[in-house]
Amino acid sequence: MVVKTEIDMSEQAYRTIGAVVGLGIGYGLMTASGFAGMVALALFSGGGCVLGGMVAERVFRWSQNQGR
Numbered sequence: 001m002v003v004k005t006e007i008d009m010s011e012q013a014y015r016t017i018g019a020v021v022g023l024g025i026g027y028g029l030m031t032a033s034g035f036a037g038m039v040a041l042a043l044f045s046g047g048g049c050v051l052g053g054m055v056a057e058r059v060f061r062w063s064q065n066q067g068r
Helices: 011-033 038-066
Strands: none
Touching: 011 038
16 A cells, blocks of 8 residues: 655645635735725635635745756
């Protein structure tokens, strides 16, 4: 039996994790800056999800290039 110590994650998995982290960061920024309400929540969390997914995609591509 071979035990794998490294997890092979797909690009979509990176994007999903990045979006969830971005959602939390967006919410944190919203509350820290004193905004409240549904519109502010939609803008901050939506922006956080998009930016988190974009950053995670870049990290995925960077990590793929490191293992040439």
